[in-house]
Amino acid sequence: MNIKKFDLSLNKKINPFKKTINVDSDKSISIRSFLIGSISQKVSSLNNILESEDVFSSINCLRKLGVKIKKIRAKKYLVYGNGFGSLAINKNAKLNFGNSGTLARLLIGILTTTPNINVNLFGDNSLNKRSMENLVKLMTKFGAYFFPKNKFNFPLKLISSPMPVGITYTAGSSAQLKSAVMLAGLNSYGVTKIIETQISRDHTENILLNNKKIKKIKKKQKKIIRIQGKKKLNRINIYVPNDPSSAAFFSALTLLNKNSSIILKNVGLNKTRIGFYDLLKKQGANIRYKNLKKINNERIGDIIIKSCKLKPIKASRSYYVSMTDEYPILFAMAALIKGKSHFKGISDLANKESNRILEMKKVLDQINIKSEIKKDEFIIYGQRIAHSSKKKIIVPNLGDHRICMSTFILALLTGVKTKIKNFETVYTSSPSFLKIARMLGAKFEIQ
DSSP states (O other): OOOOOOOEEEOOOOOOOEEEEOOOBOHHHHHHHHHHHHTSEEEEEEESOOOSHHHHHHHHHHHHTTOEEEEEETTEEEEEEEOTTOOOOOTTEEEEOTTOHHHHHHHHHHHHTSTTOEEEEEOOHHHHTSOOHHHHHHHHHTTOEEESTTOOSSSEEEEOOSSOBOOEEEEOSOHHHHHHHHHHHHTSBSEEEEEESSOOOOHHHHHHHTTTOEEEEEETTEEEEEEETTOOOOOOEEEOOBOHHHHHHHHHHHHTSTTOEEEEEEEEOOTTTOHHHHHHHHTTOEEEEEEEEEETTEEEEEEEEEOOOOOOOEEOGGGTGGGGGGHHHHHHHHHHSSEEEEEESOGGGGGSSSOHHHHHHHHHHHTTOOEEEOSSEEEEEEOOOTTGGGOEEEEOOOOOHHHHHHHHHHHHHHOOEEEETTGGGGGGTOTTHHHHHHHHTOOOEEO
16 A cells, blocks of 8 residues: 655634544554464454554565465455464565554564564664664564664564573563563463563453463462463454544544534443543543443443543553553643643653654644653643634654644644644554544645
8 A cells, every 4th residue: 555645734623513433443453463363373354454554564564474365345354374483484585564663563573483584674764763672682582683783773684583482571561562572472482471560551462362372360469471382373353443542533622622522433442542531531521431342352332522621631650551642642632721731751752653742842832832841751831822823833744643643633623724744644543534534524635
């Protein structure tokens, strides 16, 4: 899928709306489904898959590794898996991860313990700037080699472990590192043990739990994940819920747009993903869930939202894991909520597709919203935007879909004349974003 580059301009506030919508499918679960299906036995069935740039990068990489993937119809795919060790590629061939950090970390986890892999790895300009130091150091514990030595960003060469043995890993807040260790452990000798002392996303475990190939043991304030290596994976049958991160942008638009309401259908409500909604409820947001159910160990339901007055946002560091992707839109919301909003424990946002704290501060500076960046904190002094017709926002090409989407929502809520360069980057995660925005009444120009 080749998306043409384009800029986007807008200068009109959105009118009130009352709508029911389906946002795009969950990217994290879509990518994991393809990767796990590729190392499972027989044919796996994947339904409601997100058809975005990051997911197409996953499909392209797996096909280069010899995996047969067949599209049955829109959002439905079959993956013909041949089990552990079945992935293969010519020596010194190249794998392109595009913009996807999730794909990079998880597929490297699989390839680390796949025999006879000697491959060059790279991504787009944005991904190539992101540090992979923690991942490289973890995978070397399984016996993999990375070249050049002591280089921790792409491009890199990976040579897989000749004799992978399970490791013990004390996990931090990164679900991607945890997942990489799990996936490497599946094809290692012996037991791989992951000790979790803090919560992180658990989509990988939820897929593997259906296979009964891992065990989760809860012990007081920690959780232990135990993986017995070299056990075959049965085929998977996955239904992907709609993405709570994509839903967050339209939720923010609804909450701050007077006399508006929205129903977001079949959204993933995994407890490790709904910090955005939990936090805003505490600030007075009119948010409730309906039609709750569980599919593939994932909680799914409808989110019903009505516009209302919100208190300034106070986000402690405990929220970081459960709303990592939602901070840019929260910063945009904080700018329009009168009073002092405070976000703590967010230093890791500097190592995303862009430095998301600094780039959102630059956006807020352009509309005279006072904000302060401290060591691990961001403070925003929200207020009503006066003389919006005299202000202007320009977002340069950052390669960061979340900054583009957050600025777009801010522009719709204020009517500030806004130009966002290279808006096509939004298609990495949310190809339906502009279509849904137009359905809600947004007016914009593509250039």
